[in-house]
Amino acid sequence: MARDPDTIEREIEKARDALASTLDELGTKASPKRLADNAKSSLQTTLDQPKVKYPLIGAGVLIGLLLVRKLLR
Known part of the structure; x- marks a missing residue:
């Protein structure tokens, strides 16, 4: 069952955007200044x-x- 290349591209873009968002959140949470302020x-x-x-x-x-x-x- 072959999938449409456009559909695959859209799914890849969605996954890429979700990953970028997750990485941004992790970067914010793991910020040394934020950790020091919390402590x-x-x-x-x-x-x-x-x-x-x-x-x-x-x-x-x-x-x-x-x-x-x-x-x-």
């Missing part, structure tokens, strides 16, 4: 949570006090 916003969201924020502040204060104590010796 930054995710980290900021995590650090804004009180159950993470306050223990980190406490650890920072403790380290600061230990450093001051060591310098005063």
Whole structure:
């Protein structure tokens, strides 16, 4: 069952356009700037949570006090 060459050409063009669109989407999603921005916003969201924020502040204060104590010796 042979197919019409024009039909085959149209199908190839459709497949090519779909592939180009998919590659453009992948390029956008895998952009290093976009990945960095996503990581930054995710980290900021995590650090804004009180159950993470306050223990980190406490650890920072403790380290600061230990450093001051060591310098005063």
